[in-house]
Amino acid sequence: EIVLTQSPATLSLSPGERATLSCRASQSVGDNLAWYQQKPGQAPRLLIYAASNRATGIPATFSGSGSGTDFTLTISSLEPEDFAVYYCQQRRNWPLTFGGGTKVEIK
Amino acid sequence: EVQLLESGGALVQPGESLRLSCAASGFTFSSYSMRWVRQAPGKGLEWVSAINGGGYETFYADSVKGRFTISRDNSKSTLYLQMHRLRAEDTAVYYCAKTMVAPYFYYMDVWGKGTTVSVSS
Numbered sequence: 001e002i003v004l005t006q007s008p009a010t011l012s013l014s015p016g017e018r019a020t021l022s023c024r025a026s027q028s029v030g031d032n033l034a035w036y037q038q039k040p041g042q043a044p045r046l047l048i049y050a051a052s053n054r055a056t057g058i059p060a061t062f063s064g065s066g067s068g069t070d071f072t073l074t075i076s077s078l079e080p081e082d083f084a085v086y087y088c089q090q091r092r093n094w095p096l097t098f099g100g101g102t103k104v105e106i107k
Numbered sequence: 108e109v110q111l112l113e114s115g116g117a118l119v120q121p122g123e124s125l126r127l128s129c130a131a132s133g134f135t136f137s138s139y140s141m142r143w144v145r146q147a148p149g150k151g152l153e154w155v156s157a158i159n160g161g162g163y164e165t166f167y168a169d170s171v172k173g174r175f176t177i178s179r180d181n182s183k184s185t186l187y188l189q190m191h192r193l194r195a196e197d198t199a200v201y202y203c204a205k206t207m208v209a210p211y212f213y214y215m216d217v218w219g220k221g222t223t224v225s226v227s228s
Contacts, residue, residue, distance in 0.1 A: 034214045036152075043202055043218035044144075044152065049211055056216070087152055091213030095168050096142075096154040 002026055002090050004099035012107040019075040021102045023088035028068045032092040035064055035073045038101075039084045047086075048073065078104070109133035109217050111203050116222030123193055123226075129186040129203030129219055136184035137161070140206040142215055143177060143188050145199035145224075155201070156188060171197075193226045200224075 003026040031051040036044040048064035156177040204215035
């Protein structure tokens, strides 16, 4: 099973600041990685797929990069609605696995 | 509009069974692989099961293998998760999710709102 480790667990930032979230895989997943956003009481929402492709309707402030074992989700300027929990997910091997999440909170 | 609506969640005792349903609308259901993902209270996301568009290929997480069965009725645009021998650790919100088209069909681009399963004596 591929283990995804996200860091930091919590990121405290102010609106307008840049957020950089990390996801590290226990073995190479190529570019087979997605990022999801989840707000309290809501279902997850797909942000990024195949490491760097924005999903439909996702603003350009969100970007993904990386390949192999190290991936980054960047939010260039935090809006109030961006404060949420973010998960990475790999599709390289079964079972599909998610990272433990990074909570982006208002400082 | 593409929509997924889960139902069937309940409070049950350990060892009991439950069947979840997910009604899909707004897309050609049979053309897409589907997934069940769960989230225990205060925890992260855990993939549970997957099924291809035709319903003949299925996958399960080790934690549910042999106890849960995923299926679909394409004539009704409905996904199912039959759960047997439920345990306290199965307590979670269960989401169904639609996947993207090939070659990205392991990514989940539409999610339902979830249905809650609680296993407790």
